[in-house]
Amino acid sequence: MNIHEYQGKEILSSFGVRVQRGIVAQDAKEAVDAAKKLTEQTGTGWHVIKAQVHAGGRGKGGGVKLAKNLQEVEEIAGQIIGMNLVTPQTSAEGKKVHQVLVAEDVYYPGDSEPEEYYMSVLLNRATGKNMIMYSTEGGMDIETVAEQTPHLIFNEEIDPAVGLMPFQARRIAFNLGLSGAAFKEMTKFVMALYEAYTKSDSSLFEINPVLKTSDDKIMAVDAKVTLDDNALFRHKDYAEMRDTREENPVEVEAKAVGLNYVDLDGNVGCMVNGAGLAMATMDLIKQAGGEPANFLDVGGTADAKRVEEAFRLILKDEKVKAILINIFGGIVRCDRVAQGIVDAYKNMGDAIKVPIIVRLQGTNADIAKELIDNSGLDVHSAVEFQEAADKVHEVLA
Amino acid sequence: MSVLVNKDSKIIVQGFTGSEGTFHAGQMIEYGTNVVGGVTPGKGGQKHLDKPVFNTVEDAVKETGADVSIIFVPPAFAADAIMEAANAGIKVIITITEGIPVADMIKATDYIKDKDCRLVGPNCPGVITPEEAKVGIMPGFVFKKGKVGIVSKSGTLTYEAADQVVKQGLGITTAIGIGGDPIIGTTTKEAVELLMNDDETECIVMIGEIGGQLEADAAKWIKENGNRKPVVGFIAGETAPKGRTMGHAGAIVGGSDDTAEAKKAIMRECGINVVDSPAEIGKKVKEVMG
Numbered sequence: 001m002n003i004h005e006y007q008g009k010e011i012l013s014s015f016g017v018r019v020q021r022g023i024v025a026q027d028a029k030e031a032v033d034a035a036k037k038l039t040e041q042t043g044t045g046w047h048v049i050k051a052q053v054h055a056g057g058r059g060k061g062g063g064v065k066l067a068k069n070l071q072e073v074e075e076i077a078g079q080i081i082g083m084n085l086v087t088p089q090t091s092a093e094g095k096k097v098h099q100v101l102v103a104e105d106v107y108y109p110g111d112s113e114p115e116e117y118y119m120s121v122l123l124n125r126a127t128g129k130n131m132i133m134y135s136t137e138g139g140m141d142i143e144t145v146a147e148q149t150p151h152l153i154f155n156e157e158i159d160p161a162v163g164l165m166p167f168q169a170r171r172i173a174f175n176l177g178l179s180g181a182a183f184k185e186m187t188k189f190v191m192a193l194y195e196a197y198t199k200s201d202s203s204l205f206e207i208n209p210v211l212k213t214s215d216d217k218i219m220a221v222d223a224k225v226t227l228d229d230n231a232l233f234r235h236k237d238y239a240e241m242r243d244t245r246e247e248n249p250v251e252v253e254a255k256a257v258g259l260n261y262v263d264l265d266g267n268v269g270c271m272v273n274g275a276g277l278a279m280a281t282m283d284l285i286k287q288a289g290g291e292p293a294n295f296l297d298v299g300g301t302a303d304a305k306r307v308e309e310a311f312r313l314i315l316k317d318e319k320v321k322a323i324l325i326n327i328f329g330g331i332v333r334c335d336r337v338a339q340g341i342v343d344a345y346k347n348m349g350d351a352i353k354v355p356i357i358v359r360l361q362g363t364n365a366d367i368a369k370e371l372i373d374n375s376g377l378d379v380h381s382a383v384e385f386q387e388a389a390d391k392v393h394e395v396l397a
Numbered sequence: 398m399s400v401l402v403n404k405d406s407k408i409i410v411q412g413f414t415g416s417e418g419t420f421h422a423g424q425m426i427e428y429g430t431n432v433v434g435g436v437t438p439g440k441g442g443q444k445h446l447d448k449p450v451f452n453t454v455e456d457a458v459k460e461t462g463a464d465v466s467i468i469f470v471p472p473a474f475a476a477d478a479i480m481e482a483a484n485a486g487i488k489v490i491i492t493i494t495e496g497i498p499v500a501d502m503i504k505a506t507d508y509i510k511d512k513d514c515r516l517v518g519p520n521c522p523g524v525i526t527p528e529e530a531k532v533g534i535m536p537g538f539v540f541k542k543g544k545v546g547i548v549s550k551s552g553t554l555t556y557e558a559a560d561q562v563v564k565q566g567l568g569i570t571t572a573i574g575i576g577g578d579p580i581i582g583t584t585t586k587e588a589v590e591l592l593m594n595d596d597e598t599e600c601i602v603m604i605g606e607i608g609g610q611l612e613a614d615a616a617k618w619i620k621e622n623g624n625r626k627p628v629v630g631f632i633a634g635e636t637a638p639k640g641r642t643m644g645h646a647g648a649i650v651g652g653s654d655d656t657a658e659a660k661k662a663i664m665r666e667c668g669i670n671v672v673d674s675p676a677e678i679g680k681k682v683k684e685v686m687g
Contacts, residue, residue, distance in 0.1 A: 123499060123503070123579060123580070125579050125580070125609050125610070125647070126609075126610055128502075128503060128506045128507070128580045129503065129507075130503065160503045160504055160507035198500060201498055201499075201500055203499055228498055228499050228500065229646075230472060230496045230497060230498045230499065230646070231498035231499070231500060231501075233472075233473060234473075234498075260644050262638075262641050262642075262643060264636075266636075272553075273553055274551060274552050274553030274554060274644075275551060275577060275606075275643060275644025275645045275648060276549070276551020276552065276553065276554035276555075276604070276606055276633050276644075276645070276648075277551060277552075277553035277554045277557060277633075277675075278643070278644060279606055279607070279633035279634040279636075279637055279643055279644075279648070280554055280557070280631070280633040280675035281675075282634075282635075282636045282637070283633060283634070283635045283636050283657075283673075283674075283675060284674060284675055284676065285636070286635065286636050287673065287674055291636070292636050295637070295643050295644065297644045328553040328556050328557055328560075330534075330535060330536030330539065330553070331424070331534065331536055361557070361560060362536060362539065362556065362560070363536060363538070384676070385557065385561075385675060385676035386676035386677075389674075389676060
């Protein structure tokens with residue numbers, strides 16, 4: 001589960017990680033109040049107004065701006081809230097901004113120059129261990145750094161039995177070229193960051209930039225935090241951080257009824273049991289001359305109710321010209337699924353206006369085919385995988 | 398011969414008396430699998446499905462000589478169940494449970510790495526050696542005995558592949574579902590290696606999906622070891638968009654190396670018979686086996 005920057009910073013801060021401080025605001029007036037309060041708390045004169053959306057590259061799209069007085073805070077917050085923010089990580093339409101983080105200015109002048117670094121904590125799937133990835137090249141897109149200057153990216157792998165060791169934190173601080181007070185601050189920062197990562201059951205922390213201020217403090221200026229969905233049962237407070245406004249509405253609806261749905265751009269909807277078979281079915285749709293409109297895993301129990309819910313989800317997409325249902329009935333019998341399809345179809349009356357291809361394979365596949373063929377509905381049945389693909393090709397032609 | 402499980406395997410079910418455990422243990426017994434008992438803490442001494450229930454895996458091993466375990470324990474307790482099985486000396490630990498926290502799996506895989514055991518899964522359909530032992534949730538009737546080994550990340554796609562192989566008049570030695578999570582026990586490479594070293598297996602079907610490096614690692618191993626048996630490969634997810642998780646927690650395209658296209662290219666370079674269409678798996682197996 002992805003969360004907003006301000007929520008990520010709350011989690012980091014609760015584990016003793018120093019962060020750029022800020023207050024979230026829903027409109028321009030709230031932003032001004034937040035700015036006043038922040039000045040009282042931190043002494044900051046300037047404020048940074050940051051759009052809170054689940055997408056990176058916000059600065060590039062005009063979603064992060066500096067305000068030098070309260071009038072500018074009001075103006076900028078007013079501009080950003082409600083805008084459709086387009087960044088390299090959003091679609092062309094962008095993402096609607098519902099709230100901003102009013103943050104303190106941390107790039108103030110002082111004894112030394114501020115420096116930016118990159119740091120992330122994530123799972124290394126190849127070794128099954130967590131690692132800290134970091135670089136002297138902060139504030140930049142890490143993929144660009146990896147491409148152009150891979151020698152400036154360092155990794156520190158963490159032993160699951162003992163966790164992050166102090167010598168590793170020191171190695172990170174040395175590799176970032178730090179000394180003196182900033183060096184000590186960095187080792188503390190890294191130790192706290194890793195503790196926050198494990199205790200919050202996160203699957204990704206990306207802090208870009210980590211800032212060394214002009215007075216040698218180390219802090220997280222941004223925080224991209226992804227929580228492990230499977231572990232939310234032990235973090236009820238984090239589970240409440242979910243912001244469904246940031247998600248595709250059809251996907252939110254699917255999740256509410258326990259279906260695994262991903263919205264795509266194509267013209268053939270599909271309904272499949274099992275994630276691997278669902279992806280394979282999408283591939284087959286493409287090879288048959290269509291484009292998949294979605295990924296949808298209906299899971300093990302494809303009864304009439306679930307089939308109907310799945311139909312409703314797929315039909316919300318007006319681009320859908322045909323629907324392919326591909327169920328491999330193992331434990332669940334094909335005739336039951338077929339009955340579910342027929343019942344759902346009848347319940348929905350005239351809502352279904354596109355041809356449907358049903359491929360049922362496995363237990364009682366023959367009975368199921370007969371049931372579909374004799375239903376009098378506009379449903380094409382198939383038994384073999386290829387046959388289903390050919391039928392998709394036919395109806396699209 | 399076969400790999401991992403056979404008619405002599407002594408199998409216990411962890412999470413035996415729960416609804417999933419009860420249903421699937423029943424199906425396994427009906428198939429003829431040698432289920433010798435089960436474990437549910439606090440229910441030791443009872444009988445369930447006519448088999449003894451034990452409080453701990455240790456007790457079960459002592460009393461029954463069990464060497465294989467299948468885990469249906471809920472996600473919050475499943476990693477602990479894996480470690481308990483390894484600690485008790487179980488040799489093959491097959492974990493069906495879906496949704497185990499990643500942090501728990503990091504600990505469990507680290508704990509078992511020096512133990513004399515092999516973990517299959519989690520989030521997998523299990524392992525079947527047709528006509529001998531079904532240790533999983535797959536529909537047994539689809540799998541007929543034969544000479545083709547199957548390794549797959551996905552459940553229903555494994556059934557699909559087995560069905561296609563059987564319809565070509567061929568059969569299966571052992572089908573191994575390795576699971577679709579970011580952290581799993583037995584990797585594609587390790588499962589392929591087992592089947593390569595199995596005398597009875599003459600051809601291997603390797604089914605993968607987007608995300609991770611498992612298929613590429615397996616392909617490289619196959620080539621380095623002289624392509625001893627023909628391998629047919631398929632990678633699902635050619636049409637999956639970047640950055641979106643497709644059902645399995647591990648099925649996500651991160652970088653340019655874990656797209657379906659990149660994986661298939663590596664597999665082809667390594668001499669694997671890659672099919673682009675999931676409908677062609679059976680036909681390709683028939684063709685390469687001559």
